[in-house]
Amino acid sequence: MKLSIIIPLYNEKEFIQKLLLEIDKVTFPDFVEKKEVIIVDDASEDNSVKIVEEYISDKKNYILIKNKKNSGKGASVKKGIQKASGDVFMIQDADMELTPKDIPRMLSAMNDLNVEFINGSRYLHGIIRPLSSYKRYVINRLFTFTTSILLNVKLTDMACGHKLIHRNLYEKLNLNEKRFGFEAELIIKALRVKKNNIAEVPVQYFPRNLGEGKKFKNIDALKILWIIFIYGILKKA
Numbered sequence: 001m002k003l004s005i006i007i008p009l010y011n012e013k014e015f016i017q018k019l020l021l022e023i024d025k026v027t028f029p030d031f032v033e034k035k036e037v038i039i040v041d042d043a044s045e046d047n048s049v050k051i052v053e054e055y056i057s058d059k060k061n062y063i064l065i066k067n068k069k070n071s072g073k074g075a076s077v078k079k080g081i082q083k084a085s086g087d088v089f090m091i092q093d094a095d096m097e098l099t100p101k102d103i104p105r106m107l108s109a110m111n112d113l114n115v116e117f118i119n120g121s122r123y124l125h126g127i128i129r130p131l132s133s134y135k136r137y138v139i140n141r142l143f144t145f146t147t148s149i150l151l152n153v154k155l156t157d158m159a160c161g162h163k164l165i166h167r168n169l170y171e172k173l174n175l176n177e178k179r180f181g182f183e184a185e186l187i188i189k190a191l192r193v194k195k196n197n198i199a200e201v202p203v204q205y206f207p208r209n210l211g212e213g214k215k216f217k218n219i220d221a222l223k224i225l226w227i228i229f230i231y232g233i234l235k236k237a
Contacts, residue, residue, distance in 0.1 A: 003028065003035040003107070004086030005100075008076035009052070010042040012094040017051050019092070020062075023100045029107050038083055039094075040065045040076040048094075074182025078175060089170060093161040102203040106164045109201045116169035117190050117198040119155070120162025124202035132207035143184070143224060150232040151191045155200070158187050159224065162203050169193060174237055181227035188231045 005023065009016060016039075023037060039056075041049050041064065049066065056062035065079060081089050088110070090103055098120065106118040122129065123141075144158045163186065172193055177185045190198060230236045 001032050001088060001107075001111075002086040003032050003088050003090060004081070004084035005035065005037045005090045005092050005103070006077055006080035006084065007037065007039045007092050007094050008042060008073045008080070009039050009044060009048055009094045010070070010073075010076075011044045011046045011048060013044075013046040013048045013051060015096040016048050016094050017055055019094055019096055019100070020052070020055050022096075023092075026100050026103060028104055029111065031111055032107060034061075034086075036061045036063065036084065036086060038063045038065065038080040040067065040080040042067045042072070042076045043070040072179035072182075074175070074180075074185075075178040077182060081170065086167070088164060088166050091161060091163045091165075097206050098160070098162045099204050099206070102162060102201070103164075106162065106201050106203075109199055110164060110166070113199050115197050115199050116166035117187075118164040119157065119187060119198060119200045120160040120164075120203035121157040121200045122160055122203060122205040123156045124200060126202045127204055129205045130207065132205065143228060147184070147188060147228055147232055150228070151188065151195070153191055153195045153198075155187070157200070159183055160203065163187070165190070169197065176236075177227060179223070181224050184224050184227040185231050188228070192235075 028035060039052050052064050056064060063083060065083060067076060077091055092100060106120065110118050140159045144155050147158050148155045169190060173189045175185055
């Protein structure tokens with residue numbers, strides 16, 4: 001298996017080097033023969049790009065892509081996948097709320113269960129986590145419950161940024177969303193292809209708030225609700 005780790009990046013000068021260092025420390029399962037890391041900068045306004053360029057200057061398995069204008073997380077992930085050569089794509093946010101240390105567990109679950117999609121879950125039992133915003137928890141649970149009802153499948157965390165998807169499944173999906181609604185569209189369309197082709201794995205979570213640089217805002221929750229409506233109820237292709 002060849003693994004492509006896709007990192008959408010926007011104004012994360014405080015975390016991006018820590019993230020890349022942590023990725024390099026990860027011990028991947030033996031069945032992962034090769035790995036590449038593709039960072040897609042979404043027109044950052046801080047010195048995130050400079051930090052990445054310095055870090056990857058002597059690393060052959062790292063690729064940096066620069067968006068000319070801010071296009072959104074979904075657009076950045078899709079651009080990274082277009083460049084990727086891996087069999088499996090791991091989406092890893094740059095803000096360190098989710099740690100690369102959980103990637104081996106997700107890969108092992110995909111391999112052991114013979115499924116093509118692993119969804120990280122911040123709410124499954126088995127991992128001790130810091131407390132996080134209760135309002136955001138309730139909103140996410142509401143959206144996850146709605147999606148579960150619409151598609152007749154039990155999900156626990158549809159909005160988690162940690163998602164591992166096989167190329168075979170990804171190429172069957174026609175993904176349209178460019179911003180935060182990307183995760184909702186991705187999992188809804190993947191579930192439509194085959195429900196028992198997806199598994200959830202508990203992941204660690206270190207939440208930030210807006211004052212610490214978190215990008216997700218309350219208005220984005222309304223946008224995700226709209227995404228669930230058009231892809232879950234109207235079944236937009």
